[in-house]
Amino acid sequence: MENRRSDAELIVFRSKEGSMMKSYRLKVGGQSFTARIVEYTETKVVVDLNGSNYEVELSSETLEAEPSRPAPAGEPRKRPVPPVQPSSTSTATPPPRPSSLTAAIGPHGVGAITAPIPGAVKQILVAVGDYVSEGAVVLVLEAMKMENEISARVAGKVSEIAVGLGESVQEGQLLIQIEVS
């Protein structure tokens, strides 16, 4: 498995638009792998690659050079990812636990809007690329028979809508990602 350390570019295919935490098909130097995102923040991704955990650092240049655009319907979205480095922890250990602060603001960073309660997505009020102001209602989550208005905690550009209309979500699940401006 030496080629895990190779600098070969990875192409990440999303199996389904916005289906975070699902499996991904990777190609490393022509060889296929199945990967699952274990943790996702603005700066790094922890990937479970055939049962072993790896940390992938996302450089800010990459994020800016490739602004997220809505993927055309039916076409898988591509995003280049920097080379994989085996994480400092041994492959047998579980992925690093989120620290207290990231727990306080959610595991996806300040721009992430997560579900505060389990429920179903009733309305999505923004589209990828929209600019939202702080406090703007971006999504309606039906839970406890209430149409809960979910608002943006920070101003910025909507970079990802991670859920679909009618989808059931769990507490803490990423709903919408905002790129802080």
Added chain:
Amino acid sequence: MENADLIRKLNVKRNRARLGGGDRSIEAQHKKGKLTARERLKILLDPDSFEEFDAFVIHRSQDFGMDAKHAFGDGVVVGFGTIDGRIVYVYAQDFTVSGGSLGKAHAQKICKIMDMAMKVGAPVIGLADSGGARVQEGIDALAGYGDIFMRNVSASGVIPQISAIMGPCAGGAVYSPAITDFVLMNRQTSYMFVTGPKVVKTVLNEDVTTEELGGAVVHASRSGVAQFIAETEQDTLLQVRDLLGYIPSNNMEEPPYVVPRDVADRRCEEFNSIIPENPNTPYDVLDIVRRVADDNVFLEVSQEFAKNLVVGFARMNGHPVGIVANQPNYVAGVLDIDSSVKGARFVRFCDAFNIPLLFFEDVPGFLPGTTQEHGGIIRNGAKLLYAIAEATVPKITVILRKAYGGAYIVMNSRHLRADVVYAWPTAEIAVMGAAGAAEIIFRREAAHTDDPDKFMAEKEEEYQDRFSNPYRAAEQGYIEDVMEPATTRIRLIRSLEMLSGKRDTNPPRKHGNMPL
């Protein structure tokens, strides 16, 4: 020696004591954006009201060269002063002296003013800024913490105790603030944890910064340890003054009355249309809480923690009240583990200090799911129930909209000794929402009809008409009245006046056994 010389000598010594750790340490403190202990007391207390005790105390430690290191005051400034003219006892740890570390003499100074406060019946305010136990003093330092904890516990529910964390507060030191009634934290410079990042790294191999581990944001929003968070040291200290304005000096006093500027018979016309027509649409309960209160002023406690239950202080016709309100705007206003614990602690504080309680109820129930059940929503929800049932202060409920199931009983219902329960005409006092109830009662029957959906819709409407209103409860006398929302403030003030002479007790016992 002449008297004048003696006085001069006193002044020289006093000035030395007031310098704490000396000019250089003071400068270092300022560079960190922090004030000194004495500068803080100046902001906290009324001008020129501070009287210091034990300024000349020094430690008696002989080990590790400590016998050569003496500073007057031993790292803490203690005494009394006034806030809005009321006596308060204060201690302020002085980081400029040995990092504010706590040794035997330091602890004895704190204990002395706590003992005085208990005798006099006045609040104790502690300003924490300490590196922790003074290791050179060994077990004497630990003994000092123990003596303080014991006094914190004895004073609990007798005199108000307020802790403002102005700098580090780590290790055993955290448990004194934890026992006190309110913890305030400064956003920039304060942190609290039982074990610091270095130990966390050694023991768990987890990398975490001081702020991530125990900063003000974490404790105000996530752990619930801090009830207030302020941007600057000055704001933190002014918040203490604000807070004290609602609290009596001890458990035998009435909370402080101020002559109201607001009128008692003010109608709130907007309340007649504030509840959305669609029962599934949220609204901000703070719009109701603020408008009902004198001058629309509401001091929210634990604003960032468990936002589905709003708690805080306000005045009604000049008299302080504690307000507990479900917040439909956040996770539907459900009761969950965090909100139950938050509410229970607030209710017990108000009950201990004779502050009447007002409940504004719009609750769809307890939050279902494995997270909550496995986290112990049963024993945690029971805390809120227990606290409300046990409270003997005047307790009034206004049911705004949903009052469903067990949560209806918990939110100060008649059955938990509420004195007065009002309902708005929009109230739905029922076992559950109409759709859910119809589903349970008529699902089987619906399957045998030609158009089950239509049948269910009819049954839902029937249930809605029959039960989703306040009149069933009113018929049984479970609520005192259904009132026009615009008259809420007027009716509440009248009821609070009616209850001002209320005396109620619990059976004599050592103490109850709340499901902690």
